Amino acid sequence: xxxxxxxxxxxxxxxxxxxxxxxxxxxxxxxSTPAAEKLAEFVANGEMDAEYIHVExxxxxxxxxxxxxxxxxxxxxxxxxxxxxxMSEVLYIASGLRLPIVLGVASRALSAPLSIWGDMHDIxxxxxxxxxxxxxxxxxxxxxxxxxxxKVAEDPRVHLPAIVDYDGFVLSHVTEPVxxxxxxxxxxxxxxxxxxxxxNPKKPISMGTVGDPDWYYEFxxxxxxxxxxxxxxxxxxxxxxxxxxxxxxxxxxxxxxxDADIAMIAYGAHAGTARVAVDKAREKGxxxxxxxxxxxxxxxxxxLKKLLEGVxxxxxxxxxxxxxxxxxxxxALDVGTLIATKVPGVKLVSFTIGxxxxxVRVDDLVKAAEMLDEVAKGKEPPEKTVPIGLRE
Amino acid sequence: xxxxEVGPMQEIKNHMQIxxxxxxxxxxxxxxxxxxxxxxxxxxxxxxxxxxxxxxxxCLEVVTTVFPYSSWRVPWIHxxxxxxxxxxxxxxxxxxxxxxxxxxxKDEQINVVVFAGDGGTVxxxxxxxxxxxxxxxxxxxxxxxxxxxxxxxxxRSGSTPFGAWTTTTPVGKKWKGxxxxxxxxxxxxxxxHIPYAATINPAxxxxxxxxxxxxxxxxxxxxxxxxxxxxxxxxFDPSRxxxxxxxxxxTGYWVLYEYDHGQYKxxxxxxxxxxxxxxxKLQGRFRHMTEEQIKKLQEIIDQQVEMINKLVGKQVIGPVxx
Numbered sequence: 001x002x003x004x005x006x007x008x009x010x011x012x013x014x015x016x017x018x019x020x021x022x023x024x025x026x027x028x029x030x031x032s033t034p035a036a037e038k039l040a041e042f043v044a045n046g047e048m049d050a051e052y053i054h055v056e057x058x059x060x061x062x063x064x065x066x067x068x069x070x071x072x073x074x075x076x077x078x079x080x081x082x083x084x085x086x087m088s089e090v091l092y093i094a095s096g097l098r099l100p101i102v103l104g105v106a107s108r109a110l111s112a113p114l115s116i117w118g119d120m121h122d123i124x125x126x127x128x129x130x131x132x133x134x135x136x137x138x139x140x141x142x143x144x145x146x147x148x149x150x151k152v153a154e155d156p157r158v159h160l161p162a163i164v165d166y167d168g169f170v171l172s173h174v175t176e177p178v179x180x181x182x183x184x185x186x187x188x189x190x191x192x193x194x195x196x197x198x199x200n201p202k203k204p205i206s207m208g209t210v211g212d213p214d215w216y217y218e219f220x221x222x223x224x225x226x227x228x229x230x231x232x233x234x235x236x237x238x239x240x241x242x243x244x245x246x247x248x249x250x251x252x253x254x255x256x257x258x259d260a261d262i263a264m265i266a267y268g269a270h271a272g273t274a275r276v277a278v279d280k281a282r283e284k285g286x287x288x289x290x291x292x293x294x295x296x297x298x299x300x301x302x303x304l305k306k307l308l309e310g311v312x313x314x315x316x317x318x319x320x321x322x323x324x325x326x327x328x329x330x331x332a333l334d335v336g337t338l339i340a341t342k343v344p345g346v347k348l349v350s351f352t353i354g355x356x357x358x359x360v361r362v363d364d365l366v367k368a369a370e371m372l373d374e375v376a377k378g379k380e381p382p383e384k385t386v387p388i389g390l391r392e
Numbered sequence: 393x394x395x396x397e398v399g400p401m402q403e404i405k406n407h408m409q410i411x412x413x414x415x416x417x418x419x420x421x422x423x424x425x426x427x428x429x430x431x432x433x434x435x436x437x438x439x440x441x442x443x444x445x446x447x448x449x450x451c452l453e454v455v456t457t458v459f460p461y462s463s464w465r466v467p468w469i470h471x472x473x474x475x476x477x478x479x480x481x482x483x484x485x486x487x488x489x490x491x492x493x494x495x496x497x498k499d500e501q502i503n504v505v506v507f508a509g510d511g512g513t514v515x516x517x518x519x520x521x522x523x524x525x526x527x528x529x530x531x532x533x534x535x536x537x538x539x540x541x542x543x544x545x546x547x548r549s550g551s552t553p554f555g556a557w558t559t560t561t562p563v564g565k566k567w568k569g570x571x572x573x574x575x576x577x578x579x580x581x582x583x584x585h586i587p588y589a590a591t592i593n594p595a596x597x598x599x600x601x602x603x604x605x606x607x608x609x610x611x612x613x614x615x616x617x618x619x620x621x622x623x624x625x626x627x628f629d630p631s632r633x634x635x636x637x638x639x640x641x642x643t644g645y646w647v648l649y650e651y652d653h654g655q656y657k658x659x660x661x662x663x664x665x666x667x668x669x670x671x672x673k674l675q676g677r678f679r680h681m682t683e684e685q686i687k688k689l690q691e692i693i694d695q696q697v698e699m700i701n702k703l704v705g706k707q708v709i710g711p712v713x714x
Contacts, residue, residue, distance in 0.1 A: 022489040025482060049493065051485035056523030060478035063520065066471050067446070067482025073489055075482070093471055192495070199467035199483070201442045201502060208470035209457035 001185075006178045008171040011139040012078060012104035012164065013038035014178070015146035017048040018186045022073035025053035025064035027083060030116045031168040032106035035078040058083035062090035062101075069099040070207060072194040074150065076101070080168060081108035084122045088129065094161045095130030095223060097207055100153030100196060104146060105165045106172035107268070107319075109356045117357030118168030120268065120319040124330040130223045132162035132230055133297040135267040139176040141294075142166050144247055147186055151237040156195045157229040167269040167319075169357060181245055189244055227298045234295055251295035252303045256282065260289030262372045263308060265335060266317040267293040270353060270360050274317060277365030284366075286373045299334055305342045313347040313381070314339070315372045317365070319354050321385075328352060328385040347375055350385040358389045400440030401609065403602045410601060411437045420463045421455045425630025427620030427637065428452050428536050430594040432507055435534060435616075438604040441466060443503040446480045448512035449473040451543040452536060474516040476506040477524030480531040503608055506533045510551035511541040514575055518550075525584035525613045532607045532614045535577060538622035546625040550575045553645075554692055555685045556677045558625075563680045573692055581615035582651050588614040590650035590659075594621075595637035599648060599659050606652070619646045627676025636674055643671045644697045644709050658700065658708040665712045668693055 006014065013035045016024065024043070026036035042048035051068075055061045058079050065075040079087065084105055094101055107123050109115035123133060132152060136142045142164060149162040166172060197205060211219055234251055242248025253271075256278055257263065266274040271292040278290045291307055293300075308314060318329030325333055332350035339346045351368055354360045368388060375381045395408040404410060415436035422429055428451060436443065445468040447453045453470045456463035471479045484504045490496040513521055513535045524531060540558045541547040548558040552570045557563050561570040581589040588610040592600040600618075607614035621637050623630040640646035641660055645668060648660040668690045672678040681689070690712070697709045 022493065023482060023486050025478075025485075049489070051489045053481055053485050054527060055478060055481070056519060056526075060475060060481075060520050060523055063471055063475035063478035064482030064485070067469070067479035067484075068486035068489075069482075070469055070479075071444070071483050071486040071490065072495065073486035075486070089472060090475065097471075194495075199444050199469055201444065201467055204441075204465060204467045206457050206462035206464050206468045206470075209459045209462060210454055211459050215459050 001179055001181055003177060003179050005175050006139050007034065007173050007175050008139040008142045008166045009035035009106060009173065010038050011143040011178050012146050013042065014180055015143045016076040017042045018181055018183045019147055019150050019190060020074065020183055020187055020192065021048070021050050021076040023051050023053065023065065023068035023075045024077060025055045025061045025068070025075070026077045027055050027058045027061050027079065029058065029080050029083040031108055031118065031172045032078040032080040032104065035104055035106070058087040059090060062087035062094065065101040066090060066094050066097065066099055069101050070097070070199050072198045074192065076103070078104040078106065080106045081110055081122045084126070085110065088126060091126065091131060091161060092129050093208070096219065098159040098196060098226070099161065100150070100159055101161045102146065102149045102153055103161070103163045104142070105163050106168045107165050108168040115356050118170050119355050119357060120165070121321070123163065123165045124320040124322065126163070127297060127330060130160060130227065131297060132160055132234070134162070134164045134295055135293060136164060136166050137269055137271045137292065139171065140178050140247070141249060142171070143178050143180065144241060147190060148237045148241055150190045152230060152233050154190070154193070154195060155233045158226050158233050159196045160223070160226050160230060165268070170269045189241065231298045231300060249294055251300045252307065253292040253294060254307055255290040255292070257289035257291065257307055259287060261287040261312055262369065262376050263289055263291055263311045263314040264317060264369065264372070265291045265293055265314060265331065267296070267331065268319060270317060270319065273360050273362055274365050276362050277369060280362065280366045281369035286369050288369045288372065293331065296331065301338055301342065304335070304338055308339070308343045308346055311346055313349065313372050313375045315349040315351055315368055317351050317353050317368070319352070321352055321355060332385065347381050349375060349381050351388050352385055353388045360389065364388045400438060401605055403605050404598060407597055410434070413437065415441065415465045416456070417463045417465060419461070421458070422451065423624045423630065425623040425633040426451070427538065427594055427622065427633055431534065431536060431592070431600070431618045431620060434597065434601050435505065435604045436466065438601055439503045439505060439608055442500060443505055444483055445469070446476050446483065446504070446506045448476040448508045448517055449543070450509035450512055452507055452509070454543055473512050475520045476508040476512055476517055477520035477522070477533065480504050480506045480533070481524045481527065481529045484529045484531050504531045506531060507536060508533070509543070510535065510537045510539060510549045514550040514577060522584065525581060525586050525615065528612045530612055532616065534616045534618055536618050536620045538620045538625060540625050542622050542625045554689050555681045557680060558677070568680060568682070568685065577617050578615070578651065586613040586615060587611055587653055588651065591617045591619070591646065591648055593619045593637050593641055593646055593648055595634045595641065596648060596660060603650060625677070628674050632674065639666065639671045639674065642666045643668050644693050645671055647697065647700050647709060649700055649704070656703040658704050661708040663710040665710055667712050667714055
């Protein structure tokens with residue numbers, strides 16, 4: 001099991017190689033490009049036995065993956081930002097066709113203005129597309145999660161596309177130690193079993209037919225059922241990964257939540273920053289804990305509900321702005337719904353951080369914890385999302 | 393001369409040799425007289441059952457697969473409108489990878505065929521087609537050209553001929569139908585350095601069938617530009633589909649030629665061309681055309697014919713003779 005110094009971009013490329021991916025169709029876009037280049041290097045050297053399709057756009061990358069998966073191939077790509085949105089038409093279709101393609105996304109801000117820098121505006125709108133979406137917080141976790149993503153996506157109870165999302169530049173380009181796993185061992189965890197419907201001349205089927213008003217609703221409902229199943233499958237996949245390879249994460253990761261009166265929810269790289277802020281806030285006597293959200297879709301309602309029961313206020317640190325929403329944090333909107341339906345009485349504060357890769361300081365998050373503490377002590381929660389780091 | 397049917401992937405000498413097996417079933421909801429089905433049926437006979445079809449959004453896709461019904465007796469996939477070339481690329485690459493890894497049998501050829509309309513090829517599907525051709529995937533791409541976006545109700549495309557009425561190039565006080573010259577898809581395909589490209593026409597079934605076999609056997613991407621008359625969009629009686637298709641060739645409007653590994657050949661020479669007005673008067677979409685417009689259309693056809701004669705190196709398509 002070679003231990004390598006890898007950026008998250010390289011880590012996801014290694015994971016695809018070690019998962020014996022059959023087809024890669026990738027188009028370069030900052031900050032995911034090094035991952036696409038590393039995959040090309042693997043194929044060029046014969047280290048990875050896959051067809052590499054030099055597609056002429058991201059829309060075609062996703063389309064080629066749909067075609068490849070439809071014939072039973074394990075298919076993978078990487079992208080970001082404009083590319084993810086451009087291919088999104090096809091990702092909805094991949095979900096409807098129930099094809100288990102996996103994508104690495106080096107999350108980056110969306111134009112306009114043009115920004116190559118990291119934040120989560122690209123992945124946020126895909127929340128409702130019927131895709132499994134993971135946020136990771138380290139190169140190691142990205143490596144492990146790509147492998148888990150294949151297991152979950154290809155499970156007969158699921159059959160949906162999966163995205164492993166990682167912060168552009170802050171994770172994609174930063175070198176960290178990664179324990180990799182031998183391909184033969186990975187294949188014991190994710191054997192090549194074509195469990196989904198495929199195009200086979202011996203047993204012809206028609207995929208992607210018209211669904212008129214008499215049929216469409218039921219197809220969508222089946223996707224929803226698959227999403228619900230995916231939660232349990234994701235939990236099992238993580239447990240099994242832990243047993244086989246010694247590392248597991250959970251789909252939410254609590255820190256100092258046992259006696260917490262205040263919870264902060266964070267995801268991606270800045271969950272690390274928030275963790276340090278929690279320690280500092282604790283030193284000041286604030287009884288705050290952190291919940292790192294790892295699986296965003298399907299939304300881990302039960303797991304979050306358990307952690308939020310007994311907490312008086314929760315602050316959600318979002319890395320994207322849901323413009324015009326009742327609050328502007330995409331995950332905050334989900335948490336708000338959870339509270340309203342399952343954990344009434346918990347107060348909600350929404351924050352945005354790191355927009356367009358604006359620096360996120362530990363002290364900013366300590367101040368956020370202090371704000372939450374004031375709300376816990378009776379102050380009215382802010383009516384609008386608090387934009388940390390904005391120059392007003 | 394044998395009149396017995398041949399197996400798939402074999403060229404024929406006469407129409408009696410066309411295989412009888414049908415890989416697309418009737419009962420679909422195409423218009424009477426639709427050109428698409430003549431073309432598709434014949435290609436599937438040439439290809440045989442070991443064939444995967446990619447079908448971007450359009451008339452063909454919509455009339456053959458309204459769930460829970462399907463006309464297709466071969467594996468078939470529809471993904472979106474603009475990505476036929478890309479989906480086919482993914483299928484072709486996956487088959488290669490899976491054959492190499494022993495998941496699919498190595499010795500079994502699986503044909504990958506795209507059936508796309510002019511919408512999904514000349515306009516919105518152009519980029520995806522171009523990428524597929526440039527990368528050299530072994531795919532047969534059949535452009536079923538009915539010269540407008542027919543599925544959505546007859547809107548113009550980059551393949552709509554000069555002068556034609558469509559709902560987005562209507563005839564009014566300021567506009568008199570389409571005023572631009574359609575794209576030359578064979579030349580565009582050839583510019584991608586592919587091994588084989590050809591025009592085909594259902595009024596010439598033996599020529600059409602043999603080009604389909606050649607395309608399926610090509611050692612790389614093959615592009616077939618099929619003339620598919622549309623009674624509904626072109627406004628002619630559905631019983632006259634083949635007549636319209638034949639007249640297109642006899643006027644030089646549609647030249648039956650092929651490009652095979654660098655060599656051009658005109659398969660159906662026309663020594664004396666009929667004037668284009670013979671062709672126009674059969675179709676309601678051209679009914680409004682003035683003398684001047686007809687003259688312009690004739691010039692466009694004359695230029696096209698001249699270009700093809702040059703490519704072939706001799707006057708295989710002759711002058712207009714009234």
